[in-house]
Amino acid sequence: MEACRSVISLANREGIEAEVFLLKRDLKSIRITSNEIVEAQNIVEGGAGIRVARNSSMGFSATNTLERNSVETAYRSALRIAKSSARIPNWGGLPTPLPTSRESVSLDSYDKELALKSPDEIAELSLEMLKQVTGHSSSSSALTSVLIAVFEEFSIFNSNGLEHLAEPSTVLYSRIIVEAKKAAECCTAMKQFCSRRLADFNPESAIEEAIRSATQVLHLPRRRISKSKCDVILSPQSAGAFTAYLVAPMIVGKSVQTGASCFTNMSNTRVAVESFSLKDQGRIKGGIGSAIVDDEGNPTRTTTIIKNGLLKGFLYDILTACRSEESSTGNARRASDTLGRTYLRAPEPLPTNLVIESGDYGSEELIEETKEAVLLDSIDYTFPLVPERGYFSVTSSLPALLIEKGEIEGYTQNLTISDELSKALTRVSGIGKDIQQSTYLGSTVTFSPYLRIRDMAISYGS
Amino acid sequence: MDYALSRKVKYVDVRVQHEEGTGFVMGEGEVEEGGTVSLTGIGVRVIVNGAWGFCSTDSGLSKPRVRETIDRAIKLARKSSEGTISPVEMAPTKVIRTRVKGPDSDFTLKEDSTLETILKPAKDCDRRIRSLGSEIQASSLSFTVGKFTETFANSDGSLITQAYSGFLGTIFVVASCLGVTEYYPHDFGGLGYYEKFLSEDLPLLAERIAKKACQLTGSRTLQKTRTFQTVVMDPHFAALWVHETLGHPLEADRLLGGKGNPENAPWTYKAFGNKVAPEFLSLVDDPGVETPAWHKFDDEGVEAKRKSLITNGVMKGCIHNRETAAAFRVEPNGGARSPSYHFTPMPRMCNTYIEPGDWTPDAIIEDTKEGIYAVGGMTPSVDSRAYEWRISAKEAYIVAKGEIKEMLRDVILSGVTPDFLISLDAIGKDLEITVTPDCGKGSPVQMLPVGNGGPTIRGKTNVEGAE
Numbered sequence: 001m002e003a004c005r006s007v008i009s010l011a012n013r014e015g016i017e018a019e020v021f022l023l024k025r026d027l028k029s030i031r032i033t034s035n036e037i038v039e040a041q042n043i044v045e046g047g048a049g050i051r052v053a054r055n056s057s058m059g060f061s062a063t064n065t066l067e068r069n070s071v072e073t074a075y076r077s078a079l080r081i082a083k084s085s086a087r088i089p090n091w092g093g094l095p096t097p098l099p100t101s102r103e104s105v106s107l108d109s110y111d112k113e114l115a116l117k118s119p120d121e122i123a124e125l126s127l128e129m130l131k132q133v134t135g136h137s138s139s140s141s142a143l144t145s146v147l148i149a150v151f152e153e154f155s156i157f158n159s160n161g162l163e164h165l166a167e168p169s170t171v172l173y174s175r176i177i178v179e180a181k182k183a184a185e186c187c188t189a190m191k192q193f194c195s196r197r198l199a200d201f202n203p204e205s206a207i208e209e210a211i212r213s214a215t216q217v218l219h220l221p222r223r224r225i226s227k228s229k230c231d232v233i234l235s236p237q238s239a240g241a242f243t244a245y246l247v248a249p250m251i252v253g254k255s256v257q258t259g260a261s262c263f264t265n266m267s268n269t270r271v272a273v274e275s276f277s278l279k280d281q282g283r284i285k286g287g288i289g290s291a292i293v294d295d296e297g298n299p300t301r302t303t304t305i306i307k308n309g310l311l312k313g314f315l316y317d318i319l320t321a322c323r324s325e326e327s328s329t330g331n332a333r334r335a336s337d338t339l340g341r342t343y344l345r346a347p348e349p350l351p352t353n354l355v356i357e358s359g360d361y362g363s364e365e366l367i368e369e370t371k372e373a374v375l376l377d378s379i380d381y382t383f384p385l386v387p388e389r390g391y392f393s394v395t396s397s398l399p400a401l402l403i404e405k406g407e408i409e410g411y412t413q414n415l416t417i418s419d420e421l422s423k424a425l426t427r428v429s430g431i432g433k434d435i436q437q438s439t440y441l442g443s444t445v446t447f448s449p450y451l452r453i454r455d456m457a458i459s460y461g462s
Numbered sequence: 463m464d465y466a467l468s469r470k471v472k473y474v475d476v477r478v479q480h481e482e483g484t485g486f487v488m489g490e491g492e493v494e495e496g497g498t499v500s501l502t503g504i505g506v507r508v509i510v511n512g513a514w515g516f517c518s519t520d521s522g523l524s525k526p527r528v529r530e531t532i533d534r535a536i537k538l539a540r541k542s543s544e545g546t547i548s549p550v551e552m553a554p555t556k557v558i559r560t561r562v563k564g565p566d567s568d569f570t571l572k573e574d575s576t577l578e579t580i581l582k583p584a585k586d587c588d589r590r591i592r593s594l595g596s597e598i599q600a601s602s603l604s605f606t607v608g609k610f611t612e613t614f615a616n617s618d619g620s621l622i623t624q625a626y627s628g629f630l631g632t633i634f635v636v637a638s639c640l641g642v643t644e645y646y647p648h649d650f651g652g653l654g655y656y657e658k659f660l661s662e663d664l665p666l667l668a669e670r671i672a673k674k675a676c677q678l679t680g681s682r683t684l685q686k687t688r689t690f691q692t693v694v695m696d697p698h699f700a701a702l703w704v705h706e707t708l709g710h711p712l713e714a715d716r717l718l719g720g721k722g723n724p725e726n727a728p729w730t731y732k733a734f735g736n737k738v739a740p741e742f743l744s745l746v747d748d749p750g751v752e753t754p755a756w757h758k759f760d761d762e763g764v765e766a767k768r769k770s771l772i773t774n775g776v777m778k779g780c781i782h783n784r785e786t787a788a789a790f791r792v793e794p795n796g797g798a799r800s801p802s803y804h805f806t807p808m809p810r811m812c813n814t815y816i817e818p819g820d821w822t823p824d825a826i827i828e829d830t831k832e833g834i835y836a837v838g839g840m841t842p843s844v845d846s847r848a849y850e851w852r853i854s855a856k857e858a859y860i861v862a863k864g865e866i867k868e869m870l871r872d873v874i875l876s877g878v879t880p881d882f883l884i885s886l887d888a889i890g891k892d893l894e895i896t897v898t899p900d901c902g903k904g905s906p907v908q909m910l911p912v913g914n915g916g917p918t919i920r921g922k923t924n925v926e927g928a929e
Contacts, residue, residue, distance in 0.1 A: 040539065041516045042517040044519040080577065081486075086489075259600055337906070346497055416876075
């Protein structure tokens with residue numbers, strides 16, 4: 001901490017704007033494959049990312065050696081880079097100290113009990129999950145899962161006097177895949193779970209639900225849909241994946257500025273049905289993406305992205321805001337690939353918690369009033385095939401339920417759905433009441449309800 | 463090592479790594495973002511009571527800190543053993559004590575002049591791109607150049623130090639004309655330091671990409687899906703197809719995962735040992751290719767070998783770490799990789815490619831009466847079994863009567879892996895390796911660079927336009 005303060009003092013003496021982002025992190029992960037622990041990891045890391053702005057030109061450097069000399073060397077490296085960098089248009093400087101006291105914001109982002117859990121205690125939690133599956137009475141089941149617990153604490157100092165010290169947070173994430181077997185038949189269900197607090201971790205119900213889903217499918221007939229278009233119901237966790245993989249890359253300042261987003265030049269136009277609204281909310285209590293400030297020290301806030309179907313806004317950090325002559329929306333993030341933050345990257349605009357506004361439908365009601373549809377509970381590996389058009393295609397290997405006249409009548413497998421994002425959102429015909437939090441690759445966090453989308457293109461590869 | 467062995471572990475390995483890197487994002491001929499990274503850390507892996515435990519740290523490598531890291535790994539392994547059905551078994555391997563250096567040399571320019579020299583070709587890229595006119599909406603060149611030193615030691619007695627350097631980068635251009643916008647990205651990379659990076663003709667590459675993006679804005683896309691269409695994939699499209707549909711499902715841990723529910727296993731689980739392709743097709747994974755995935759020894763200290771995955775159409779081999787090699791009762795082939803000391807290694811591709819055949823690429827086109835020529839793979843969408851795939855092409859062309867005709871934009875090829883594989887009827891001589899900078903695997907995900915490739919190949923599958 002003192003080495004960081006010393007670099008800020010040095011920068012002030014040299015008339016340079018500087019920022020130090022200091023991070024310490026402790027990640028524990030336990031992976032189970034087919035009822036056996038196959039991987040147990042504990043990653044303890046810490047380091048500093050240093051940015052300098054010299055004559056409105058920026059440079060960055062990162063180091064994990066936090067002695068004074070090393071941090072100063074990193075500062076000098078960042079300065080050398082800044083000398084070669086372009087002037088940032090409309091540069092207004094690094095953030096200033098928070099106008100309100102930090103104590104007035106309560107986000108429930110940190111759970112001391114979870115932070116203090118040792119790696120072997122996290123392994124114990126996994127073992128309990130394993131026992132629940134292997135000891136389950138209803139059918140022969142197998143568990144494949146990962147359980148990840150992260151504690152991190154970040155501080156930001158800058159030469160404008162901002163000192164945001166030691167904001168701690170915790171995350172517990174689990175992805176559970178249960179295989180239920182009956183004679184030679186085997187069906188799989190996947191559930192995800194994430195929370196800030198250990199007390200909210202309820203693997204029993206997630207596992208029970210996964211076993212129930214997988215077992216339910218075992219008793220249903222397997223069918224193929226012969227149509228080329230069909231209504232699709234996305235469960236909260238698949239709607240979350242849809243939002244994280246397909247919507248999130250389209251609403252960040254960088255992709256909008258370059259034209260690599262299907263929403264470029266579409267502000268104030270209709271991109272969704274009137275009942276569909278989407279916000280980025282940086283201060284949801286218990287939100288995995290919540291923080292008091294973003295990763296460059298600006299206060300987090302709520303940004304409306306789609307309001308009643310109209311595209312209203314995008315997400316910016318300071319740099320992309322300057323380039324678009326906008327203000328930062330408090331979305332600077334240094335997202336780690338492995339949940340949470342990294343000091344190795346300079347900030348970029350990314351969502352905090354992406355929230356789809358809930359609708360009127362209870363999940364059962366949505367199904368009951370559906371004439372014919374396929375219900376997808378899991379989609380993964382879903383990136384835009386043609387990003388500038390928002391065209392996507394995803395194949396779900398896991399069973400998808402077939403809804404006919406309001407009843408679950410069968411299941412289908414290996415179904416591919418394809419569509420264009422903005423067109424698909426204009427065909428949303430039902431939004432659920434209940435919202436579920438999920439987190440995905442690149443640490444994107446979503447709060448999503450059930451979504452029913454009319455007439456999506458469907459196909460089978462074989 | 464001594465401390466870990468005194469704690470009575472069955473096995474221990476330690477990786478100490480140091481990395482120095484510099485990277486830039488260039489836009490409009492200027493540095494938009496730039497940075498340097500300096501990292502040192504250690505990863506310790508132990509087997510205790512038949513189970514793995516792994517702990518890594520970079521927060522000060524003092525003796526007490528490293529001992530604490532070892533203790534954590536041991537405790538974790540001990541607890542994990544309560545959830546282990548069969549004890550971890552590792553295939554035996556040679557004890558190796560050596561130092562190796564990658565085929566590169568140090569950059570000799572003075573520190574002050576380095577940045578200007580490095581940035582010059584990047585600035586030239588932008589000039590060439592902008593010279594194409596107002597259709598260019600945006601462009602960017604981002605690249606990183608890094609030096610790595612990795613020391614591996616294990617309780618078998620191996621002690622290996624590898625030093626190498628590499629670079630990775632991406633150029634993208636967005637062109638727009640009459641309401642049609644086209645995004646055209648291209649990844650590149652290699653083994654070597656600045657001098658190797660500077661030897662790449664990036665301005666020429668950038669100009670070619672920009673021209674293609676502009677041309678695409680004036681082209682049409684397919685309105686109807688064409689099923690079982692003859693398609694010719696250029697080496698870069700073939701590279702992405704190989705990576706997703708053959709490379710990942712031939713990583714041995716994925717194959718072993720199929721023991722649970724074969725329905726969800728990779729397609730290779732049932733096909734392993736069988737003829738899956740015409741006999742003129744062979745697929746290898748080769749650590750000797752000079753991409754950032756180059757290595758002499760893997761992250762378990764095993765000599766990295768060229769692995770024959772498909773030989774004359776028969777699926778015979780896969781990518782192993784020592785544990786999967788023991789499960790398959792084969793010799794380890796040096797396929798365990800991890801992006802850094804942070805993570806435990808797992809079976810990963812390095813440079814996976816289809817071996818060149820007899821055809822010139824021109825002869826393949828001339829021999830095609832009617833079909834689609836797909837150039838450059840953009841984005842993949844593949845199911846978890848790598849059985850069904852969809853990949854968008856950066857550019858595509860109609861082929862008619864042996865000639866490349868009209869350019870098409872936003873074309874997507876899709877199909878079923880074993881069906882397409884068996885349909886292949888021509889393999890080109892023109893092998894090229896493409897670098898994928900960020901291949902992800904595992905949870906928590908481990909991202910690392912791989913090389914993939916192939917020559918021009920021809921087969922039959924579905925083709926559609928993204929509209």
